[in-house]
Amino acid sequence: MFDTGHDAALPAHVGIGYKAQHFTDLTTAPGPVKWLEIHAENYMGDGGRPLAQLRALTERFPISVHGVGLSIGGEAPLDTDHLSRLRHLCDWVHPASFSEHLAWSTHGDHFLNDLLPLPYTSATLARVSAHIDQVQEALGRTMLLENPSTYLAFDESTMDEVTFLTEIAQRTGCGLLLDVNNVFxxxxxxxxxxxxxxxxxxxxxxxxxxxxxxxxETDEHGAPLLIDSHGREVVDPVWSLYAHTIAQGGPKPTLIEWDNDVPDFPVLRDEAARAAAILTPARA
Incomplete structure (x- = not known):
């Protein structure tokens, strides 16, 4: 089990996924936004305006680094060059949090532009745990593992998702990132x-x-089929599930995640304010 002993933590306030078009708004009138999340793979280059803006933002906001390319659940060994670039990024950003997905996205030499689900078996559990141990040792920090959005279940699974994630956290000492929309x-x-x-x-x-x-959408039988698109506002049933989560577990750092068809900043600010209205009483 990995233990850094002194990991930083995000504040139990609302953050948003950072997009460059919102830089001026964030530095002048962020409203309820108290921290930012970036996708690691967007900042692994050398120099340029994106890194300069990120450096300026690190002086104002705690940063969460969210990885999308490690393929934690893949059968192949982790890409050590990718891990090295990730370590370099974390060493200068000093993020309050680093997270990745419970998913796989590589096959051989091919990278698939998707986060694909896993069967929940003892073999998968051992492989994912070993990969998380490797990530945490390489980065020198505890990571958070995110529950996926899924569209089907595997017949070969021998445990449910909550049991699988709980066992991983116990084995590796990692934390968990709870995506409430993914649950819904x-x-x-x-x-x-x-x-x-x-x-x-x-x-x-x-x-x-x-x-x-x-x-x-609807499937071939006319039943609802939900697609995790990150391209619109949070729907009311997810807000209700979030409020229940906070009531059960207390206030947690909460991200408004909007990656596609990104709106103007006031729309994100309104979503952040709605989350803050649930978090603020819980903190009190």
């Missing part, structure tokens, strides 16, 4: 109870919460 998407697609999932989740291990939008 998966529950709708697979017809299980999202509130029961939250009630069973190890909320004490949660270092960050994500809230985002999804698109609704």
């Amino acid at each position: 998407v998966s529950a709708t697609n697979q017809q299980w109870n999202p509130t029961a999932y939250i009630n069973a989740f190890p909320l004490a291990q949660v270092g960050e919460i994500h809230l985002g939008g999804h698109d609704e």
